[in-house]
Amino acid sequence: MDQAKAMDNMYRYQRYIYDFTRKYYLLGRDRLIRKMPLKAGDNVLEIGCGTARNLILLAKKHPDVQFYGLDASQEMLDTAQAKIDAKGLTGRIILKQCLAEQLDYEKTFGLDKPFDAAFFSYSLSMIPPWSDAVDTALVNVKKDGFIHIVDFSDQRGLPKWFQWVLQNWLSLFGVHYPPGLLPYFEEMEKQGKGSLDVEGLGGYYAFLADFKVK
Numbered sequence: 659m660d661q662a663k664a665m666d667n668m669y670r671y672q673r674y675i676y677d678f679t680r681k682y683y684l685l686g687r688d689r690l691i692r693k694m695p696l697k698a699g700d701n702v703l704e705i706g707c708g709t710a711r712n713l714i715l716l717a718k719k720h721p722d723v724q725f726y727g728l729d730a731s732q733e734m735l736d737t738a739q740a741k742i743d744a745k746g747l748t749g750r751i752i753l754k755q756c757l758a759e760q761l762d763y764e765k766t767f768g769l770d771k772p773f774d775a776a777f778f779s780y781s782l783s784m785i786p787p788w789s790d791a792v793d794t795a796l797v798n799v800k801k802d803g804f805i806h807i808v809d810f811s812d813q814r815g816l817p818k819w820f821q822w823v824l825q826n827w828l829s830l831f832g833v834h835y836p837p838g839l840l841p842y843f844e845e846m847e848k849q850g851k852g853s854l855d856v857e858g859l860g861g862y863y864a865f866l867a868d869f870k871v872k
């Protein structure tokens with residue numbers, strides 16, 4: 659089954675309870691929103707935006723920034739658009755159905771220049787070709803722009819039993835922490851493609867990474 663169908667099946671009913679049920683365990687999303695260095699006139703994209711929970715908070719915080727969101731699941735985007743309209747933010751956040759690995763700022767969003775920043779919030783751990791999604795983000799963000807990531811980590815600072823329970827539970831939702839993800843960014847840094855800053859959250863329950871593109 660393709661990823662768009664798989665995500666529609668996953669979220670067709672979950673989307674109604676998504677924001678409430680994820681509030682307590684998708685840690686670090688508010689921290690990322692607080693620290694993103696955005697300027698008036700920026701174009702900012704969330705890749706795997708789900709219900710637009712993050713984009714709505716960002717659009718309220720930064721009235722002079724234009725936000726964009728893409729997601730594999732049209733079901734999630736329908737919920738996202740209804741929330742955006744209900745908050746009076748129509749037009750401040752533009753949504754498109756698209757796979758992360760197929761993003762093209764011109765073709766997908768009709769823009770004439772790459773994004774100032776793009777971020778993945780708990781989406782890379784659900785995207786099987788995560789390295790393709792990262793490579794695609796890199797060519798869609800301008801030089802000196804940022805790619806931010808918040809996602810599950812390896813829980814190295816937490817008890818083994820907790821790691822086992824969490825990882826087995828997450829796999830029921832198609833979530834798999836990719837151990838190669840941060841090494842992949844470290845390698846990109848070595849190749850001179852950007853500079854990386856990583857922060858572990860809650861005993862490496864999750865991590866927050868900022869990659870400044872060179």
Ligand SMILES: C[S@@+](CC[C@H](N)C(=O)[O-])C[C@H]1O[C@@H](n2cnc3c(N)ncnc32)[C@H](O)[C@@H]1O
Binds near residue numbers: 758
């Ligand atoms: C756990 S949710 C996170 C939603 C949101 N970013 C948040 O922080 O609440 C992961 C999202 O990634 C989307 N997704 C999964 N694979 C994708 C892909 N290949 N391309 C784009 N979005 C994808 C899912 O449909 C889902 O909405």
